[in-house]
Amino acid sequence: MTTDTTVFVSGATGFIALHIVNDLLKAGYTVIGSGRSQEKNDGLLKKFNNNPKLSMxxxxxxxxxxxxxEVFKKHGKEIKIVLHTASPFHFETTNFEKDLLTPAVNGTQSILEAIKKYAADTVEKVIVTSSTAALVTPTDMNKEDxxxxxxxxxKDTWDSCQANAVAAYCGSKKFAEKTAWEFLKENKSSVKFTLSTINPGFVFGPQMFADSLKHGINTSSGIVSELIHSKVGGEFYNYCGPFIDVRDVSKAHLVAIEKPECTGQRLVLSEGLFCCQEIVDILNEEFPQLKGKIATGExxxxxxxxxxxxxKFDNSKTKKLLGFQFYNLKDCIVDTAAQMSEVQNEA
Structure with missing residues (x-):
């Protein structure tokens, strides 16, 4: 791709998306982002010093x-790449269909329909930010073999994934991603874009802008924050699963744009498995100011x-396709926690 290429990033104010926007601008792309309100959009533009190559x-x-x-009616003829990162990620609901499943599926469907209507000849690549949640049900996550x-x-169905909020979120990622692959299959003759998906595990790592931590944080970062604020002798839930650093998730989106071999692929982003016990061990070892004040577990x-x-996760195919080394757990958690501590000390 040439650097005069215009990229549309949906949900540009999100944790992962802010890193993507930053990396795209650094690489010379023109970026059009979407956010939910004028206030959010103005805030984002300000953070990027009103960069002339960024609009919202x-x-x-x-x-x-x-x-x-409306976005594609206005900009469809200039957008070559679409990165669809917008999707609800929270567990604060009991109406799973309305708050998680339907928005994820409809959001994916409507962005692809808009491309078909207004940018069928111009959009060349679509990259959907999915999740390892699309690969495995929460109940299968603990099957060691x-x-x-x-x-x-x-494997969850639309009905079975509504057992609880976590299952519904995981289901929403599966059905949104399936929607994208099926849309392309059905509309191959009327659009020219190729499709790739990026499927990260739990995403840790520093916020693009530290002050984001003052306004509520993304779900995965919340796990680290809870452990930093745990009490000595206290118990914690030992979450476990695949992890990846947000900086690697962002980089993978750019590689997926630029490397033809990533076309048509599901790129599974995991540097390995983590559990909260390992995070607590890192916090106690690396942060003397926390040692003796937070939980130690076992x-x-x-x-x-x-x-x-x-x-287990075997994403050796993805690692080979992307061709770069991911952050390890220790560096990822140290950078995440250092930023959180700094912001807290300023408060």
Whole structure:
């Protein structure tokens, strides 16, 4: 891709998307982002010093019919790449269909329909930010003999994934991603874009802008924050699963744009498995100011816990396609926690 290429980033104010926008601008791309309000959009433009290569459009509700039509009516002839990062990620709901499943699916459907209507000849690549949640159900996550690869799919149905908020979120990622692949299959003759998906595990790492931490944080970062604020002798839930640093997620989006070999691929982003015990061990070892003040759990038992309580991920195909080294857990958590501590000390 030449650097005069225009990229549209949906949900540009999100945790991952802000890193992507930053990396795109650094690489010389022109970026059009969407956010939910004028206030959010103005805030983002200000953070990037009103960079002339960055502009923002309002998409109030990605679940609304024709949510992206106005954006593509206005800019369709200039947008070559679409990165669809917008999707609800929270567990604060009991109406799973309305708050998680439908918005994820409708948002994906409506952005692709808008491309078909207004940019069928101009958009060359679509990259959908999916998740490892699309690969495996929460109940299968703890099957120690299961190996998940780029070919795996979450087995939950629309009904079965509504058992609880976590299952519904995981289901929403599966059905949104399926929507994208099926749309392309059905509309091959009327659009020219290729499709890739990026499927990260739990995403840790520093915020692009530290002050984002003052306004509520993304779900994965919340895990680290809870452990930093745990009490000595306290218990914590030992979450486990695949992890990746947000900076690697962003970089993978750019590689997916630039490397033809990534076309048509599901790129599974995981540097390995983590559990909260390992994060607590890192916090106690690397931050003297926390040692003796936060939970310790059962130090050094992380690897044996993972051995018995987590399925395995084999994303060697993705690692080969992307061709760069991911951040390890220690560096990722140290950078995340250092930023959180700094912001807290300023408060």
């Amino acid at each position: 459009e309002i998409v109030e509700d990605i679940a609304a019919p024709n949510a992206f039509d 299961l190996v998940i690869t780029e070919e795996s799919w979450n 130090p050094a038992t992380g690897p044996s816990f993972l051995e018995k309580n987590s399925c």
